[in-house]
Amino acid sequence: MADSECDDVPQLSAHALAALQEFYAEREEAVQCAGDAVEEDWQLSQFWYDEHTAIVLAEEAIRGSDGGRIACLSCPTLFSKLAQLKPSGCHTTLLEFDRRFEAIGTDFVFYDYRNPLCLPASIERHSFDLVVADPPFLSEECLWNTAVTIKFLTKAKVLLCTGAVLEELVAQTLDAHKCSFAPRHVRNLANEFCCYANYKTGLDCYKSEHT
Numbered sequence: 001m002a003d004s005e006c007d008d009v010p011q012l013s014a015h016a017l018a019a020l021q022e023f024y025a026e027r028e029e030a031v032q033c034a035g036d037a038v039e040e041d042w043q044l045s046q047f048w049y050d051e052h053t054a055i056v057l058a059e060e061a062i063r064g065s066d067g068g069r070i071a072c073l074s075c076p077t078l079f080s081k082l083a084q085l086k087p088s089g090c091h092t093t094l095l096e097f098d099r100r101f102e103a104i105g106t107d108f109v110f111y112d113y114r115n116p117l118c119l120p121a122s123i124e125r126h127s128f129d130l131v132v133a134d135p136p137f138l139s140e141e142c143l144w145n146t147a148v149t150i151k152f153l154t155k156a157k158v159l160l161c162t163g164a165v166l167e168e169l170v171a172q173t174l175d176a177h178k179c180s181f182a183p184r185h186v187r188n189l190a191n192e193f194c195c196y197a198n199y200k201t202g203l204d205c206y207k208s209e210h211t
Contacts, residue, residue: 053183054081060201061132062086064157068129071153073146075134076101116148128153134161138191140169147173157199164192179203
């Protein structure tokens with residue numbers, strides 16, 4: 001009986017399977033291009049990661065999530081790099097204020113840190129294996145509100161990029177520690193930036209100054 005039921009399951013033809021694979025490949029390319037085409041908007045406090053930082057954070061996100069569901073909270077550079085590197089079965093969602101990123105399609109969710117729980121019904125509580133966040137402003141209010149969103153989204157794991165001046169508040173709100181790896185940006189910033197995590201990452205094998 002079991003064999004008969006399995007035989008009844010419809011199978012995709014080789015042509016249909018190839019078309020489906022081509023569709024997903026084109027979709028991932030569109031996501032990558034959308035991210036690469038958007039220029040920084042300083043009024044929104046946007047500062048893109050340099051290539052090395054984007055790769056290191058993407059690889060850590062994949063490892064930390066076990067290739068599962070990753071939420072990119074206010075970090076479109078990382079989302080774009082994950083589109084290139086993530087394995088099959090790894091799902092990424094970008095939660096972002098800048099509506100220019102709507103071009104990536106259904107993986108974009110509008111997000112305003114001033115309303116930290118104003119999210120669509122499709123975003124369920126504790127539905128992401130890892131949340132990577134880069135709050136847009138170096139203010140306590142922004143971090144507090146972003147932490148509210150992070151706690152709603154994540155099952156447990158958090159990876160955060162923000163200023164060194166907020167280290168104490170990061171520990172207080174998210175129980176996260178500073179990692180050795182220091183993120184860098186395409187345009188050098190005056191403020192010292194750090195990575196923080198509430199789990200054991202692979203980032204502590206990096207020195208604070210990388211080449």
